[in-house]
Amino acid sequence: MKRTTILHEIHKTYKLPPTIKQLLARPLPSQTTALDAHATSQDKESVVASSVTVNGWIKSIRKQKRVSFATVSDGSTSAGLQAVLQSSIVPKDLTNGASVRLTGRLEKSRGAGQEKDFIVEEVEVLGACDPETYPIQKQSLTNEFLRENVHLRGRTSSIAAMLRLRHALQKGLDVYFEEQGFTYVNTPILTSNDAEGAGETFKIAKVKPDASLDSESSSSPSPSPSTTTTTTAATTTTTKAPPLEEEFFGNPAHLTVSSQLHLEALQAAIGRVWTLSPCFRAERSQTSRHLAEFWMCEAEWADLSVGGATNADAAATTPTNDGVQGICTVVEGMLKTVIQNLLRENEDEVIGGGGGPHRTELEKFVSEEKYGPWKRMSYAEAIVRLQEEYARQLQGSSTLFEYPPEYGKSLQSEHERWLAEVHVQGPVFVFNYPASLKPFYMKLNETRGEGGSREEEVACFDLLVPGVGELVGGSVREERVDVLVRRMLETGMISTKPGFDAKELLSSQEAELDLDKLDLGSYAWYVDLRRYGGAPHVGFGMGFERLVGWVGGIDNVRECVPIPRWAGRMNL
Numbered sequence: 001m002k003r004t005t006i007l008h009e010i011h012k013t014y015k016l017p018p019t020i021k022q023l024l025a026r027p028l029p030s031q032t033t034a035l036d037a038h039a040t041s042q043d044k045e046s047v048v049a050s051s052v053t054v055n056g057w058i059k060s061i062r063k064q065k066r067v068s069f070a071t072v073s074d075g076s077t078s079a080g081l082q083a084v085l086q087s088s089i090v091p092k093d094l095t096n097g098a099s100v101r102l103t104g105r106l107e108k109s110r111g112a113g114q115e116k117d118f119i120v121e122e123v124e125v126l127g128a129c130d131p132e133t134y135p136i137q138k139q140s141l142t143n144e145f146l147r148e149n150v151h152l153r154g155r156t157s158s159i160a161a162m163l164r165l166r167h168a169l170q171k172g173l174d175v176y177f178e179e180q181g182f183t184y185v186n187t188p189i190l191t192s193n194d195a196e197g198a199g200e201t202f203k204i205a206k207v208k209p210d211a212s213l214d215s216e217s218s219s220s221p222s223p224s225p226s227t228t229t230t231t232t233a234a235t236t237t238t239t240k241a242p243p244l245e246e247e248f249f250g251n252p253a254h255l256t257v258s259s260q261l262h263l264e265a266l267q268a269a270i271g272r273v274w275t276l277s278p279c280f281r282a283e284r285s286q287t288s289r290h291l292a293e294f295w296m297c298e299a300e301w302a303d304l305s306v307g308g309a310t311n312a313d314a315a316a317t318t319p320t321n322d323g324v325q326g327i328c329t330v331v332e333g334m335l336k337t338v339i340q341n342l343l344r345e346n347e348d349e350v351i352g353g354g355g356g357p358h359r360t361e362l363e364k365f366v367s368e369e370k371y372g373p374w375k376r377m378s379y380a381e382a383i384v385r386l387q388e389e390y391a392r393q394l395q396g397s398s399t400l401f402e403y404p405p406e407y408g409k410s411l412q413s414e415h416e417r418w419l420a421e422v423h424v425q426g427p428v429f430v431f432n433y434p435a436s437l438k439p440f441y442m443k444l445n446e447t448r449g450e451g452g453s454r455e456e457e458v459a460c461f462d463l464l465v466p467g468v469g470e471l472v473g474g475s476v477r478e479e480r481v482d483v484l485v486r487r488m489l490e491t492g493m494i495s496t497k498p499g500f501d502a503k504e505l506l507s508s509q510e511a512e513l514d515l516d517k518l519d520l521g522s523y524a525w526y527v528d529l530r531r532y533g534g535a536p537h538v539g540f541g542m543g544f545e546r547l548v549g550w551v552g553g554i555d556n557v558r559e560c561v562p563i564p565r566w567a568g569r570m571n572l
């Protein structure tokens, strides 16, 4: 048997009934004549059967004397199925929110607004839903009300559309990375490192020691430190102090803030890797762009062209595939692929709440004719543009940046949004930030800014997009052991072994730091990656919820994740 035939047989035997989306996409039996003589048996099977059973939830119901109308949804599409029922078969508990099994036939609709009607012959209420107390009422509900009822909010059409959008975006990412020869890998959630060195990790609490290990060790001749002996004049009693809690893994553990470091280890083994993983940041931030638990799409790949000069200023106007410019090219390709896929699959329902201007804008950004390659500018140039704008603002325009832009300071969200929304009016890559603003793993450029006047800069970029600000960040990774270790020592991430002084080592005239004098702690393995066949490589990370927000035209990342968590809120 041919492979396709075998697969077809398997799909026939082990298949679930069609979803509403699948049913609505199939031709009706009355339209089968449209299938010509060349139609395959698969085509014929995909015609709607004469009797179909649908499981779903009642979204709305209008009960009339003779005939009742209900909209039924199973979540597979925003278009509900329009069910027409003889009122005589409508049970009392067929109310908004109830889960039902309906059997009947699909017919060409006589009403406007939908192509097909579902003429119901049998109704079974699988789970009733008290219409008086059901929180998901038909009137529009505020985001805050739905966050409080997060366990039920997937029943609303906007959150359900967001869930389908996440799915569609993930499929698009899969397509792009597959085409580029990447391998999808899984990285750990628990880690011994703070990948950003920014101290925003959630720590895993210590645990009580394992009692069974205790009894094994009780045969040891040395007394347990948790046993104390109290002597009084009359009696001698032995009481056990509560055992000291210990690290479960033997060393401190955290929830990961980024998969990057682990991805780098896998990259150094199989070349091109990517992941979409949960990340956790213990920031108290209450902004519309931050969550304590979020998903990040991250990729690392070997870039053997990166070995040379990495100062990308020269390449700013002609995108090349070297160094940081090469990463920007990949990120642009990835986003254009993902958005094109979405637009082609006509996922209109999930873009900006049904298309409209937001869809048109996205179409423009991914079109080579209408928008072209995305703009790129160095951090130094961005600061100049922002300072010009600030000067204009000081001369009397109504809004004034809260933070005056200054070389050497981080771009604030207001700066990022002005660059993307007003200055460029579209996505813009900002590259080569001062090293002091960025983490230890970013590669130091070989030249210090123009004329040596600026600080040392790193070969990195942020992609800023309208409505969101920073969507993606990435860099060439520092593969030179000495440069890497120096930055880690300077920033206090690693220390010296007893008897050595960090300041002295850093200022010594010796060409390279002596690793034997350093305590690399939990970063020893990361340094090893460079010592054993380390090669130039690059990577980036993209907040998945921010992508969902940008593409979906959704204002707050709390509405871009199924079950959001942020400082002060975790209802389930």
Ligand SMILES: NC(=O)C[C@H](N)C(=O)O
Pocket: 195, 196, 257, 258, 259, 260, 298, 299, 473, 474, 475, 539, 540, 541, 542
């Ligand atoms: N993988 C990345 O480059 C993302 C970066 N580590 C971050 O967390 O922002």
